[in-house]
Amino acid sequence: MQIIKKVIIKQILTEKSKTRLKEQFLSRQYQLNREIQQLEFVLHKKMKANKNNLSYQTTLKESFGREVQRRKERMRQYELKLGQLDELEIGSELREGTIQMIETVEEGDNWEEMMKGTEIVIKDGVVHEIRQGGMDDE
Template sequence: MEIIKKVVVKQILTEKSKTRLKEQFLSRQYQLNKEIQQLEFVLHKKLKANKNNLNYQKSLKESFNREVQRRKDRLRQLELKLGQLDELALGSEIREGTIQMIEQVEEGDNWEEIMKGTEIVIKDGVIHEIRQGGMEEDD
Protein backbone atom coordinates (compact mmCIF):
# COMPACT_ATOMS: atom_id res chain seq x y z
CA MET A 1 0.00 0.00 0.00
CA GLU A 2 1.15 3.56 -0.62
CA ILE A 3 0.60 6.60 1.59
CA ILE A 4 1.29 10.27 1.01
CA LYS A 5 3.77 11.81 3.45
CA LYS A 6 4.99 15.39 3.94
CA VAL A 7 8.65 16.10 3.30
CA VAL A 8 10.36 19.29 4.48
CA VAL A 9 12.54 20.97 1.86
CA LYS A 10 15.44 23.08 3.10
CA GLN A 11 18.08 25.05 1.24
CA ILE A 12 21.69 25.58 2.25
CA LEU A 13 22.48 29.27 1.89
CA THR A 14 25.35 29.94 -0.53
CA GLU A 15 26.36 33.16 -2.28
CA LYS A 16 24.48 31.97 -5.36
CA SER A 17 21.28 31.03 -3.50
CA LYS A 18 21.43 34.18 -1.36
CA THR A 19 21.62 36.32 -4.50
CA ARG A 20 18.78 34.37 -6.12
CA LEU A 21 16.56 34.71 -3.03
CA LYS A 22 17.28 38.42 -2.78
CA GLU A 23 16.37 38.86 -6.46
CA GLN A 24 13.12 36.93 -5.91
CA PHE A 25 12.20 39.07 -2.90
CA LEU A 26 12.99 42.31 -4.73
CA SER A 27 11.05 41.17 -7.79
CA ARG A 28 8.04 40.34 -5.62
CA GLN A 29 8.32 43.75 -3.92
CA TYR A 30 8.33 45.47 -7.31
CA GLN A 31 5.28 43.43 -8.39
CA LEU A 32 3.37 44.29 -5.20
CA ASN A 33 4.13 48.01 -5.63
CA LYS A 34 2.85 47.83 -9.21
CA GLU A 35 -0.32 46.11 -8.00
CA ILE A 36 -0.88 48.85 -5.40
CA GLN A 37 -0.46 51.56 -8.05
CA GLN A 38 -2.84 49.70 -10.37
CA LEU A 39 -5.44 49.34 -7.61
CA GLU A 40 -5.24 53.06 -6.82
CA PHE A 41 -5.61 53.92 -10.50
CA VAL A 42 -8.65 51.67 -10.92
CA LEU A 43 -10.20 53.02 -7.73
CA HIS A 44 -9.93 56.63 -8.91
CA LYS A 45 -11.35 55.68 -12.29
CA LYS A 46 -14.33 53.87 -10.72
CA LEU A 47 -14.94 56.68 -8.22
CA LYS A 48 -15.01 59.19 -11.02
CA ALA A 49 -17.41 57.05 -13.04
CA ASN A 50 -19.76 56.66 -10.06
CA LYS A 51 -19.46 60.10 -8.48
CA ASN A 52 -23.22 60.34 -7.85
CA ASN A 53 -23.52 57.07 -5.92
CA LEU A 54 -22.01 57.77 -2.48
CA ASN A 55 -22.88 54.39 -0.96
CA TYR A 56 -21.19 52.58 -3.83
CA GLN A 57 -18.16 54.87 -3.54
CA LYS A 58 -17.84 54.14 0.17
CA SER A 59 -18.11 50.38 -0.40
CA LEU A 60 -15.62 50.60 -3.26
CA LYS A 61 -13.09 52.53 -1.16
CA GLU A 62 -13.36 50.02 1.68
CA SER A 63 -12.86 47.10 -0.67
CA PHE A 64 -9.90 48.67 -2.44
CA ASN A 65 -8.34 49.76 0.86
CA ARG A 66 -8.49 46.17 2.12
CA GLU A 67 -6.73 44.94 -1.02
CA VAL A 68 -4.09 47.65 -0.81
CA GLN A 69 -3.54 46.86 2.88
CA ARG A 70 -3.05 43.15 2.11
CA ARG A 71 -0.35 44.03 -0.37
CA LYS A 72 1.31 46.48 2.03
CA ASP A 73 1.35 43.73 4.67
CA ARG A 74 3.07 41.42 2.18
CA LEU A 75 5.57 44.19 1.41
CA ARG A 76 6.41 44.51 5.12
CA GLN A 77 6.90 40.73 5.32
CA LEU A 78 9.23 40.84 2.34
CA GLU A 79 11.23 43.68 3.90
CA LEU A 80 11.58 41.58 7.05
CA LYS A 81 12.71 38.57 5.01
CA LEU A 82 15.26 40.70 3.14
CA GLY A 83 16.65 41.94 6.45
CA GLN A 84 16.86 38.41 7.82
CA LEU A 85 18.51 37.19 4.63
CA ASP A 86 21.24 39.81 4.97
CA GLU A 87 21.95 38.63 8.52
CA LEU A 88 22.07 34.90 7.76
CA ALA A 89 25.49 33.30 7.52
CA LEU A 90 26.48 31.28 4.48
CA GLY A 91 25.91 27.60 5.17
CA SER A 92 22.69 28.27 7.11
CA GLU A 93 19.70 26.13 6.28
CA ILE A 94 16.50 27.88 5.24
CA ARG A 95 13.17 26.11 5.15
CA GLU A 96 11.73 26.39 1.65
CA GLY A 97 8.46 24.61 2.38
CA THR A 98 7.00 21.14 2.20
CA ILE A 99 6.23 18.73 -0.58
CA GLN A 100 4.39 15.44 -0.60
CA MET A 101 5.93 12.08 -1.37
CA ILE A 102 4.52 8.62 -1.80
CA GLU A 103 5.83 6.10 0.71
CA GLN A 104 5.39 2.35 0.36
CA VAL A 105 4.05 0.69 3.54
CA GLU A 106 3.40 -2.93 4.30
CA GLU A 107 2.11 -4.98 7.19
CA GLY A 108 4.71 -5.24 9.90
CA ASP A 109 6.35 -1.87 9.13
CA ASN A 110 7.14 0.37 12.10
CA TRP A 111 4.56 3.17 11.85
CA GLU A 112 6.53 5.56 14.08
CA GLU A 113 9.60 5.18 11.86
CA ILE A 114 7.55 5.77 8.72
CA MET A 115 5.95 8.91 10.16
CA LYS A 116 9.21 10.44 11.36
CA GLY A 117 10.06 13.44 9.26
CA THR A 118 12.02 13.35 6.07
CA GLU A 119 14.01 16.36 4.89
CA ILE A 120 15.47 17.10 1.50
CA VAL A 121 18.37 19.54 1.65
CA ILE A 122 19.18 21.47 -1.52
CA LYS A 123 22.42 23.29 -2.28
CA ASP A 124 22.57 25.51 -5.38
CA GLY A 125 19.68 23.66 -7.02
CA VAL A 126 21.07 20.17 -6.42
CA ILE A 127 19.88 17.67 -3.80
CA HIS A 128 22.68 17.72 -1.27
CA GLU A 129 21.25 15.39 1.38
CA ILE A 130 18.13 13.38 2.24
CA ARG A 131 17.61 13.06 5.97
CA GLN A 132 15.39 10.44 7.59
CA GLY A 133 14.14 10.27 11.14
CA GLY A 134 13.58 13.88 12.15
CA MET A 135 10.39 14.88 13.87
CA GLU A 136 7.40 15.47 11.60
CA GLU A 137 6.72 19.20 11.31
CA ASP A 138 3.15 20.40 10.98
CA ASP A 139 2.32 23.30 8.71
Protein backbone atom coordinates in the same frame (compact mmCIF):
# COMPACT_ATOMS: atom_id res chain seq x y z
CA MET B 1 0.62 -1.10 0.29
CA GLN B 2 1.64 2.46 -0.31
CA ILE B 3 1.03 5.53 1.87
CA ILE B 4 1.57 9.24 1.37
CA LYS B 5 4.15 10.77 3.69
CA LYS B 6 5.15 14.40 4.27
CA VAL B 7 8.74 15.37 3.40
CA ILE B 8 10.31 18.64 4.53
CA ILE B 9 12.34 20.55 1.95
CA LYS B 10 15.25 22.67 3.23
CA GLN B 11 17.74 24.82 1.36
CA ILE B 12 21.35 25.46 2.32
CA LEU B 13 22.04 29.17 1.96
CA THR B 14 24.89 29.93 -0.43
CA GLU B 15 25.94 33.22 -2.02
CA LYS B 16 24.12 32.15 -5.17
CA SER B 17 20.87 31.17 -3.40
CA LYS B 18 21.02 34.28 -1.19
CA THR B 19 21.26 36.49 -4.28
CA ARG B 20 18.42 34.58 -5.96
CA LEU B 21 16.17 34.88 -2.90
CA LYS B 22 16.95 38.58 -2.58
CA GLU B 23 16.04 39.09 -6.24
CA GLN B 24 12.78 37.16 -5.76
CA PHE B 25 11.78 39.22 -2.72
CA LEU B 26 12.60 42.51 -4.46
CA SER B 27 10.72 41.41 -7.58
CA ARG B 28 7.64 40.52 -5.51
CA GLN B 29 7.81 43.88 -3.74
CA TYR B 30 8.04 45.64 -7.10
CA GLN B 31 5.03 43.67 -8.39
CA LEU B 32 3.00 44.52 -5.28
CA ASN B 33 3.90 48.19 -5.69
CA ARG B 34 2.69 48.08 -9.30
CA GLU B 35 -0.56 46.42 -8.16
CA ILE B 36 -1.09 49.21 -5.61
CA GLN B 37 -0.57 51.85 -8.28
CA GLN B 38 -3.01 50.03 -10.58
CA LEU B 39 -5.61 49.80 -7.82
CA GLU B 40 -5.28 53.52 -7.10
CA PHE B 41 -5.66 54.32 -10.80
CA VAL B 42 -8.78 52.14 -11.15
CA LEU B 43 -10.25 53.61 -7.96
CA HIS B 44 -9.71 57.14 -9.24
CA LYS B 45 -11.33 56.23 -12.56
CA LYS B 46 -14.37 54.61 -10.89
CA MET B 47 -14.75 57.50 -8.45
CA LYS B 48 -14.81 59.93 -11.35
CA ALA B 49 -17.35 57.82 -13.24
CA ASN B 50 -19.63 57.61 -10.19
CA LYS B 51 -19.19 61.08 -8.76
CA ASN B 52 -22.92 61.46 -8.09
CA ASN B 53 -23.28 58.21 -6.12
CA LEU B 54 -21.72 58.93 -2.69
CA SER B 55 -22.64 55.60 -1.07
CA TYR B 56 -21.07 53.70 -3.96
CA GLN B 57 -17.96 55.89 -3.71
CA THR B 58 -17.68 55.13 0.01
CA THR B 59 -17.98 51.40 -0.67
CA LEU B 60 -15.38 51.65 -3.43
CA LYS B 61 -12.92 53.50 -1.19
CA GLU B 62 -13.31 50.90 1.57
CA SER B 63 -12.97 47.96 -0.78
CA PHE B 64 -9.96 49.35 -2.63
CA GLY B 65 -8.46 50.51 0.67
CA ARG B 66 -8.57 46.94 2.02
CA GLU B 67 -6.88 45.60 -1.11
CA VAL B 68 -4.16 48.26 -0.93
CA GLN B 69 -3.59 47.47 2.77
CA ARG B 70 -3.27 43.74 2.03
CA ARG B 71 -0.60 44.45 -0.54
CA LYS B 72 1.23 46.90 1.73
CA GLU B 73 1.26 44.26 4.47
CA ARG B 74 2.75 41.72 2.07
CA MET B 75 5.36 44.32 1.06
CA ARG B 76 6.26 44.77 4.75
CA GLN B 77 6.58 40.99 5.10
CA TYR B 78 9.02 40.91 2.18
CA GLU B 79 10.92 43.79 3.77
CA LEU B 80 11.23 41.70 6.95
CA LYS B 81 12.35 38.66 4.94
CA LEU B 82 14.99 40.76 3.21
CA GLY B 83 16.27 41.93 6.61
CA GLN B 84 16.33 38.38 7.93
CA LEU B 85 18.11 37.18 4.81
CA ASP B 86 20.85 39.77 5.33
CA GLU B 87 21.33 38.47 8.90
CA LEU B 88 21.64 34.80 7.91
CA GLU B 89 25.06 33.26 7.54
CA ILE B 90 26.13 31.32 4.47
CA GLY B 91 25.56 27.62 5.22
CA SER B 92 22.35 28.19 7.20
CA GLU B 93 19.42 25.92 6.40
CA LEU B 94 16.13 27.50 5.38
CA ARG B 95 12.87 25.62 5.36
CA GLU B 96 11.38 25.89 1.88
CA GLY B 97 8.18 23.95 2.53
CA THR B 98 6.87 20.43 2.32
CA ILE B 99 5.98 17.94 -0.38
CA GLN B 100 4.32 14.56 -0.26
CA MET B 101 5.95 11.29 -1.22
CA ILE B 102 4.68 7.78 -1.64
CA GLU B 103 6.24 5.19 0.65
CA THR B 104 5.74 1.46 0.49
CA VAL B 105 4.59 -0.19 3.73
CA GLU B 106 4.85 -3.91 4.28
CA GLU B 107 4.07 -6.24 7.16
CA GLY B 108 6.88 -6.22 9.69
CA ASP B 109 8.01 -2.64 8.94
CA ASN B 110 8.80 -0.47 11.97
CA TRP B 111 5.95 2.06 11.94
CA GLU B 112 7.63 4.59 14.24
CA GLU B 113 10.79 4.65 12.14
CA MET B 114 8.78 4.95 8.95
CA MET B 115 6.74 7.88 10.27
CA LYS B 116 9.74 9.84 11.53
CA GLY B 117 10.41 12.88 9.41
CA THR B 118 12.24 12.83 6.14
CA GLU B 119 14.08 15.90 4.90
CA ILE B 120 15.47 16.71 1.49
CA VAL B 121 18.25 19.30 1.64
CA ILE B 122 18.89 21.36 -1.51
CA LYS B 123 22.07 23.30 -2.27
CA ASP B 124 22.08 25.58 -5.32
CA GLY B 125 19.25 23.65 -6.96
CA VAL B 126 20.80 20.20 -6.43
CA VAL B 127 19.76 17.57 -3.88
CA HIS B 128 22.59 17.73 -1.37
CA GLU B 129 21.32 15.31 1.27
CA ILE B 130 18.32 13.13 2.14
CA ARG B 131 17.86 12.74 5.87
CA GLN B 132 15.81 9.85 7.21
CA GLY B 133 14.46 9.43 10.70
CA GLY B 134 14.65 13.05 11.80
CA MET B 135 11.96 14.71 13.86
CA ASP B 136 8.80 15.50 11.93
CA ASP B 137 8.04 19.13 12.76
CA GLU B 138 4.39 19.57 11.89
